[in-house]
Amino acid sequence: MDWAGWTVFGLIASAALTAVLIAAQLAGLTRLDLPLVLGTLLTPDPDRARVAGFLIHLVVGQGFALGYAATFALLHRATWWLGTLLGALHAAVALTVILPLLPGVHPRMASHRAGPAGAAVLEPPGLFALNYGGRTPAVAIAAHLVYGTVLGLLLQAR
Amino acid sequence: MAAAPIEEYGLLGDTRTAALVDAGGAIDWCCVPGFDGEPLFGRLIGGPAAGTFRAGPAGPATLVARRYRRHTATLETTWATGAGRLTLTEGMVAELGGRLLPATVLVRRLSAEAGPAQAVVEFDPRLGAGHRRPRVRQDGAGVVCEWGSLAVSLAGDPALALRPGRPARVTVAPGRPLTLVLAVAHREPLVRVDPAAAWDLLVADESRWRVWCAGIDPSLPFREAVVRSLLTLRLLTHSPTRAPVAAPTTSLPEDPGGVRNWDYRYVWPRDASIGVGAFLGVGRLDEARGFLAWLLHASRLQRPRLPVLLTLYGRPAPRERRLPGWPGYAGSVPVRVGNGAADQHQLDGYGWVVDAAWLLERAGQRLYSETWRAVRGFADLVARRWPEPDAGIWEIRGDPRHHVHSKLMGWLTLDRALRIAEAHPLSARRRRRWEHARDALAAEVRTRGFDAPRSTYVRSYGSADLDAALLVLPLLGIDDDRSPRVRGTVDAIRTELSAGGPLLYRYPPGQDGLPGTEGAFLPCSFWLVQALARTGRRPEAVALFRDLLGRAGPPGLYAEEMDPATGAHLGNYPQTLTHATLVQAALAIRDFPPGDLVAAPRTGS
Numbered sequence: 219m220d221w222a223g224w225t226v227f228g229l230i231a232s233a234a235l236t237a238v239l240i241a242a243q244l245a246g247l248t249r250l251d252l253p254l255v256l257g258t259l260l261t262p263d264p265d266r267a268r269v270a271g272f273l274i275h276l277v278v279g280q281g282f283a284l285g286y287a288a289t290f291a292l293l294h295r296a297t298w299w300l301g302t303l304l305g306a307l308h309a310a311v312a313l314t315v316i317l318p319l320l321p322g323v324h325p326r327m328a329s330h331r332a333g334p335a336g337a338a339v340l341e342p343p344g345l346f347a348l349n350y351g352g353r354t355p356a357v358a359i360a361a362h363l364v365y366g367t368v369l370g371l372l373l374q375a376r
Numbered sequence: 377m378a379a380a381p382i383e384e385y386g387l388l389g390d391t392r393t394a395a396l397v398d399a400g401g402a403i404d405w406c407c408v409p410g411f412d413g414e415p416l417f418g419r420l421i422g423g424p425a426a427g428t429f430r431a432g433p434a435g436p437a438t439l440v441a442r443r444y445r446r447h448t449a450t451l452e453t454t455w456a457t458g459a460g461r462l463t464l465t466e467g468m469v470a471e472l473g474g475r476l477l478p479a480t481v482l483v484r485r486l487s488a489e490a491g492p493a494q495a496v497v498e499f500d501p502r503l504g505a506g507h508r509r510p511r512v513r514q515d516g517a518g519v520v521c522e523w524g525s526l527a528v529s530l531a532g533d534p535a536l537a538l539r540p541g542r543p544a545r546v547t548v549a550p551g552r553p554l555t556l557v558l559a560v561a562h563r564e565p566l567v568r569v570d571p572a573a574a575w576d577l578l579v580a581d582e583s584r585w586r587v588w589c590a591g592i593d594p595s596l597p598f599r600e601a602v603v604r605s606l607l608t609l610r611l612l613t614h615s616p617t618r619a620p621v622a623a624p625t626t627s628l629p630e631d632p633g634g635v636r637n638w639d640y641r642y643v644w645p646r647d648a649s650i651g652v653g654a655f656l657g658v659g660r661l662d663e664a665r666g667f668l669a670w671l672l673h674a675s676r677l678q679r680p681r682l683p684v685l686l687t688l689y690g691r692p693a694p695r696e697r698r699l700p701g702w703p704g705y706a707g708s709v710p711v712r713v714g715n716g717a718a719d720q721h722q723l724d725g726y727g728w729v730v731d732a733a734w735l736l737e738r739a740g741q742r743l744y745s746e747t748w749r750a751v752r753g754f755a756d757l758v759a760r761r762w763p764e765p766d767a768g769i770w771e772i773r774g775d776p777r778h779h780v781h782s783k784l785m786g787w788l789t790l791d792r793a794l795r796i797a798e799a800h801p802l803s804a805r806r807r808r809r810w811e812h813a814r815d816a817l818a819a820e821v822r823t824r825g826f827d828a829p830r831s832t833y834v835r836s837y838g839s840a841d842l843d844a845a846l847l848v849l850p851l852l853g854i855d856d857d858r859s860p861r862v863r864g865t866v867d868a869i870r871t872e873l874s875a876g877g878p879l880l881y882r883y884p885p886g887q888d889g890l891p892g893t894e895g896a897f898l899p900c901s902f903w904l905v906q907a908l909a910r911t912g913r914r915p916e917a918v919a920l921f922r923d924l925l926g927r928a929g930p931p932g933l934y935a936e937e938m939d940p941a942t943g944a945h946l947g948n949y950p951q952t953l954t955h956a957t958l959v960q961a962a963l964a965i966r967d968f969p970p971g972d973l974v975a976a977p978r979t980g981s
Contacts, residue, residue: 249676249690264746330409331479332615333471334391335584337662339669341617341689345563349689351677 220373224287225280227372231365232279236272238361248357249350250343258326258340279365282308286369301370302363309362313355317343379420379706380404382628383929383945386442386451389611390468393480394624396420396949399439399930401432401453401464402498408480408526409562411614411621412641412688414504416528416560421627421711423703427502431464431484431556433457434494434545442930447589447603448582449611451931460491462548469577470615471584478567480560483578486546487553497556498543499530505699505713512540520566527561533571593658595966597918601925602962604932605955606658609651612952614688618666619643619674620651621688623936623948629708630937630947634892637704639713640948642685642693645671646769647952649728653735654959665741668732672750680753682725684771685718693718720767721776724845726754727785727792734792737799748800755793756806759813762786768836769845770882774889778837780825781845783817788852790814818854822861831864835883844873844882844900850910857911866907873900875940878920878927880904895937895946898924902957909964917965924958934958 242248254264256278257271286304290296320343321329327340347354385396385404393413395406404420406429407413418426437455444451450467469481486495501510503523510521510528518531519538533555536544548554557574559567569577588610589603596602613620622644627637648667655663674690675682685693694714702711733751737743743751762783765776769785790810797807824837835843846865855861873881879896886893901924908917928934929945934954936947 243676246677249673264744328616328618330392330616331472332392333473334588334610334615335471335473336615339618339666341670341673344689349691352691 220287220291223373224283227369228280228283228287229276230372231283231368232276234368235279235361235365236275238364239357242353242357242361247351248347248354250347250354250358255320255324255327255340255343259324262326282365283369286366287373290370290373296370296373298367298370298374301366301368301373303366304370305363305366306359308366309359312362313346313358317347318345381929381944382705382935382949383933385420385929385933385949386444386453386931387449387608387611387624387933387950388451388466388468388482389449389624390470390480391611391613391615392470393468394611395468395482396625397451397453397466399442399453400430402428402430403482404428405625406482407624407641408528408560410688411612411624413562416501416503418502418507420625421702421705421708422502422507422699425502425507426702427500427507428498429501429558430496430498430543431466431486432495433462434496437462444604444607444931445582446586446600447607448585449607450578450582457493458491460493460550461489462493462495463487463489467578467581469574469581470611471581476567477569477577478559478561479564480558481569481574481577482558483571483574484556484558485553485575486548486556488548488550490550492547492549495546495548495554496543497532497536497538497546497554499538500541501528505702510540516568517571525563527566529559529566529568530556531559531568531571532556591659593966596658596962597965598921598925598962601928601932602658602959605958606654606660608933608950608955609654609952609959610663612950612955613651613663613666617674617688617690618663618670619686619688619690620648620667620952622647622685622953623951625948626713627702627708627711628705628935628946628948630894631708631892632706632946633708635708635710636890636892636894636947637708637710637712638948639696639715640951642687642715643670643674644685644725644953645675645682646722646725646728647956649732650953650956650960652732654956654963656735656739657963658959661739661741664736664739668736668747671729671732672747675750679750680757682729682754682757683718684720684722684725685715716773717767717771720771721761721764722768722771723758723762723764723766723779723782724769724785726758727788730754730789730792730796734796737796743796743800745800748796751793751796752802752806755790755810758786758789759810762813762817770843770888772888777839778824779843780821780833780836781843781848783821783825784833784846784849784852784854787814787817787821787854790817791853821854826861830868831860832868833861833865841884841887842869842872844869844880844897844903847900847903847907850907863911866904866911870904877940878904878923879938879940895939895944897937898934898951898954899936899957902954902961905961906957906964909961909968912968912970914965914968914970917961921961921965 253268253271256274257267380398388395406417419428437457440454454463466484517535520529555571557571623640626639630636696714696716698710768779835841875896880900882897933950935945935949936951
């Protein structure tokens, strides 16, 4: 297990994933804003939330990178294409499990069952996060492929 | 069978979807799982093959009373049936909390007084454009209908032998009511709800609605009617997103038998913005903030362009298409789904939205930096594009024109953005650009959009027609409320676009390139009340308002339009814009005492 590689490259891969998502958002491809979604766990102010959310995302990304590094260690190889494959799996889990489950734990995210008394205002992502725009699944997949590929490439080099 | 008058329908809702029930107890319209889903009961515009759910008297009966329970969303209908009376009490459960309940629960209870009553339950669900019949299985106290990922159950207490499409007769004895509960599951397991427990849920919901209504400003004039409108607005506001749907129906005709049939099951940012003012004015801050939050989130992808309409979840509205084989309400075809206005450029939308942001800021709700960035983007776009023609507020499907109302709302965009900028960062260069555009816009519209001999603003540059949307003029502040321009415009519209009594056409009938004509446009009448109240003519405003309140349907609801000759409601129903403007008219009456022309501090711009 390459602990030093995990520490440094996990951060780089998470930053790359976040950069792809933000670029796609600025390009008008999706309304998925992971720093905002994560940061509003702590504060309702969108600008402050994005800062907090970016940091949370780095920590979460580091946790996922541990899974990648462990998989590479178990397989005794780290390649860019193996990283890409893991990235695809990661994206599938994010879109079909993690995001749809978020309304259950996020205090400011409504669910499709929300009623008049609910104070949550953040729109639920829905299946494949399609509520955030029709191209959101493609953007999320691309971002996670970048994440996996970066991890595979950088850990391979060691 | 002739269609029931639109205004006789009552609204049942849970803030996620809604149902329309006629005076005979038939639910003839209900889409699942949300407002913009597929119709489960569609007889209202799809004929008998589109399904219905009736619970009411089995034989001839006389309607005795029909009303909502005070300050709740529960509807009560009572019929005289021979020697006794039969009452249907019904509603949808809005607040599910953290409990294991279906996302949609509809509860209906039939109870008898003064003797047994013969009742009938007709349950005939058909799904979607093709009126698909369900796969049916009997299950304990009821029946379960399935269409792939959608399942609907109906259970009764006492248990009933129910089969879709086959009316079941039942004798309801005094003291032994029949309770029916319909549950819907979409892409999730069906959750059974015991009918007695469902009734308790509805009663608990009633208590919550009463508390909600108690939070509304007690000093409102005509408070009962205004509260009913606010409750209707809230029922039409989709809780998962806080998006107000324009109406829960599609293709209820503006011209019975004609082609003016549109799908309103989407969200117009304009309506959402008007709702901000309405809720803010009565002290419901959460709803006001929710509207703006949805708007900013939903418009994120297309900013600084503001879409004309969006789905509840902020996606582009589906392409407009016609449903073949649907007979329409009173033979009004085509029945449409989707809305073709989505691609239009409407300058006025920006004004409504930025004004809503200003109202919140003025109410002490400091805008987040992100909101201010969005407002800056809207103002930049208006400063750049105001010289272009647009489709206007009425979404005319012909060549764009220089609509005067749109220009005035463009002025409002820049004016309100400049006011907000007093408390937010703005570069001097940008400020100058906005100020220059605002002043140029005012100069042009006063020159090209004003008919000096008639002393009135007109519908579009070079046109002699008037436009009732110009009744918002006193709200803007571009001209002093005392000015002859404002008074002349209000009086000219009142005279030239009058449809009799308090009713107004929105523009000269038929001047929109579509075949046929249409009714009087109810929001314009409420704008007239507002304009009169704000220009020191409160007694006239009160008289008109009182007259308009008398024209509501029996459950106290309004469609978009009204036939001036018969008083029949026309168009999609109930309509968010009409109810929002009703509230704003009441607020103007509250805030502008007779002869007071000073801008009121409590609401409005």
